[in-house]
Amino acid sequence: MKQRGHGLPAALAARDDEEVEVTGRYEMFHQGRYQVLGPDGSTHWLCTIELDGGGSLRIGGRRDDEREALVGRAVTARGKLDVSPSRAEPHIAQMEPAPTLVDAVVTPSGEVPLFDTVPEGLAGKREIVEVLTTHMAMYADHGPELSPAPDGVRVVRAAPPGVRFYRYLYDAVGAPWHWYDRKRTTDVDLAAIVDDPRVEVHVAWRHGVPAGYLELDRRTATQCEIAYFGLVPEAIGHRLGTWLLRWGIREAWKDEQLVRLWVHTCTLDHPSALGVYQKVGFHAFAHERHRQYIVR
Numbered sequence: 001m002k003q004r005g006h007g008l009p010a011a012l013a014a015r016d017d018e019e020v021e022v023t024g025r026y027e028m029f030h031q032g033r034y035q036v037l038g039p040d041g042s043t044h045w046l047c048t049i050e051l052d053g054g055g056s057l058r059i060g061g062r063r064d065d066e067r068e069a070l071v072g073r074a075v076t077a078r079g080k081l082d083v084s085p086s087r088a089e090p091h092i093a094q095m096e097p098a099p100t101l102v103d104a105v106v107t108p109s110g111e112v113p114l115f116d117t118v119p120e121g122l123a124g125k126r127e128i129v130e131v132l133t134t135h136m137a138m139y140a141d142h143g144p145e146l147s148p149a150p151d152g153v154r155v156v157r158a159a160p161p162g163v164r165f166y167r168y169l170y171d172a173v174g175a176p177w178h179w180y181d182r183k184r185t186t187d188v189d190l191a192a193i194v195d196d197p198r199v200e201v202h203v204a205w206r207h208g209v210p211a212g213y214l215e216l217d218r219r220t221a222t223q224c225e226i227a228y229f230g231l232v233p234e235a236i237g238h239r240l241g242t243w244l245l246r247w248g249i250r251e252a253w254k255d256e257q258l259v260r261l262w263v264h265t266c267t268l269d270h271p272s273a274l275g276v277y278q279k280v281g282f283h284a285f286a287h288e289r290h291r292q293y294i295v296r
Contacts, residue, residue, distance in 0.1 A: 007054065007055035007056065007099070008051070008054075008055040008057075008083070008099055009051070009053045009054060009055065012051075012053070012055075012081070013083055013099075015081055016081055016082070016083040016084075017080065017081065017082070018080070018081055019078065019079070019080055019081075020078070020079070020080075020081045020101070021076060021077070021078045022049055022051055022052075022057060022076070022077050022078075022101070023051070023052050023074070023075070023076050023077075023109060024049040024050045024051040024052050024056070024057075024074070024075065024077070025049070025050045025072065025073070025074060025075070026047065026048075026049060026050075026070040026071050026072065026073050026075045026106065027047065027048045027049070027050050027056070027071065027072075027286065027287060028045050028046065028047045028048070028062075028067050028071050028284075028287070029045070029046050029047075029048070029284070029285070030044055030045060030046075030283060030284060031044050031045070031046050032044070034046075035061075036060055036061035037060065037061055038060055038061025038062055038063065039061075039062070039063055040061075040063055040064070042061065043061040043062075045061060045062070045067060046058065046060070046061065047059050047060065047061070047062045047067060047071075049075065049077045049101065049104075049106070055099070056098075056099075057077070057081075057099050057100060057101045057104075058098050058099065058100045058101070059077065059079070059100070059101050059104040059106065060100070060104075066106070070106060070108060071132065071287045071289070072132055072133070072287035072288050072289030073108050073112065073289050074108065074109050074110050075106050075107060075108055075109055076106070076107050076108075076109045077101055077104045077105065077106045077107075078101075078104065078105045079101040079102050079103050079104035079105060080101070080102040080103060081099070081100075081101060081102075082099070082100045082101075082102050083099050084097060084098075084099065085097035085098075085100050112130060112289055112290055112291050113290045113291065114128065114290070114291040114292065114293075115290055115291070115292045115293075116292070116293045117180045117181065117184065117292055117293065118180060118293045118294065118295055119180055119183040119184050122183075122295050123295070124295035124296055125295065125296050126293050126294070126295055127293070127294060127296065128291050128292070128293055128294075129268070129291065129292065129294055130267075130289065130290075130291050131266050131267055131268055131289070131290055131291070131292055132266060132267045132287060132288075132289050133264055133265070133266040133267075133287065133288045133289075133290075134264065134265055134266065134274060134284050134286075134287055135262065135263075135264045135284065135285055135286040135287070135288075136262060136263050136264065136265070136277050136278075136282035136283060136284050136285065137260055137261065137262040137263075137282060137283065137285050138249075138260075138261050138262075138281045138282050138283065139259065139260055139261075140253075141249055141250065141253040141261075141281070142281060143246060143249065143280055143281055146243075146246050146247060146250055147243065147246075149243065149247075150206075150238065150239060150240050150243060152206050152207040153204060153205065153206050153211065153240060153243075154204075154205050155202050155203065155204050155205070155214075155244070155247055156202070156203055156205060157200055157201065157202050157203070158201045158202075158203050158213075159197075159200070159201075160194065160195035160197075160201075161194050161195070161201045161203075162191075162194075162195070163187045163190050163191050163194070163195075166182075166190065166194045166201065167182070167183075167190075168210075169201070169203065169210065169213045170182050170183070170228070171183070172210065172232045173212055173213060173228070173230040173231060173232055174228070174230065176233060177230070177268055177269050177270065178268050178294045178295075179228075194215075196219065198217070198218045198219045199215065199216070199217050199218070199219065199227075200215065200216040200218070200251075201213060201214075201215050202214045202215070202216070202247075202248065202251065204231075204235075204240065204244050206235055206238075206240065210232065211231055211232055211234075211235035211240060212229075212230055212231035212232055212235055212240065212241070212244060213228070213229075213230070214226065214228070214229045214244055214245070214247075214248040215227040215228040215229070216248065216251065216252055218255065221257070222257050222258060222259045222260070223258070223259070223260050223261075223262070224252045224255065224258055224260070224261050224262075225261075225262055225263065226245075226248060226252070226261070226262070226263040229244070229245060229248065229263070230270075231244070236270075241276065242276055242279070242280065245276065245277075245280055246280055249261065249280060249281070262282075263277060263282060265277060268294070
């Protein structure tokens with residue numbers, strides 16, 4: 001006899017073996033060495049519907065074009081509910097089966113949210129773009145030993161950086177990638193963040209000039225967020241970015257109480273950003289999709 005699906009609302013779990021329609025957020029997770037069977041063969045990406053009412057339903061491996069178009073979106077999905085699959089294949093190639101929507105048909109629902117985050121007075125042509133944000137985490141540092149710093153590079157913590165210097169760093173690094181949030185923050189509120197001793201602003205200096213920075217936010221116990229990370233345009237292409245990121249990871253894990261280091265990146269960032277985070281050991285755990293105004 002099947003057990004009721006863990007994490008599902010009771011009313012939904014009771015409809016085992018029935019055709020159901022559910023709403024939620026389309027999500028995908030990389031399965032490492034495990035593979036999922038899908039319409040185009042095996043893939044390492046497992047897709048799910050994170051349900052509005054709580055819990056999630058697996059929908060197996062999906063086509064690349066579907067994942068890329070729907071991940072992070074609100075969706076409606078229809079299919080046969082299998083609360084506790086008796087075997088992993090053909091839907092999930094993992095040891096522990098989970099509630100699954102068999103032969104799911106997924107369609108987007110509603111509009112992608114639109115936000116206006118452009119600071120007042122920013123000159124230029126406004127346009128709307130769709131943005132996919134990827135949240136990533138690691139739970140231990142398994143990377144190789146940190147290599148020596150590139151020639152002429154040293155990292156110094158600005159403790160505290162002060163609002164004026166911080167705004168210089170934020171704009172010098174973030175302007176090409178449409179970093180707006182801190183530009184909309186008042187001086188008082190920004191000082192409360194960046195001058196907090198639990199927020200570490202580490203500046204990479206290259207031949208005496210600021211080349212970039214990495215901000216570690218430790219304000220939540222046992223957690224650390226790489227809140228901001230990047231280089232000024234002149235420093236890109238000198239093999240500094242990956243080194244500085246690895247340096248920051250090592251610095252974060254000096255806290256013996258740390259259990260999770262996380263970061264987020266989005267499609268407005270440098271095109272190689274997502275790949276670099278994956279290369280150093282981060283794994284995606286959630287996605288969000290929205291539209292926003294930017295100024296070119």
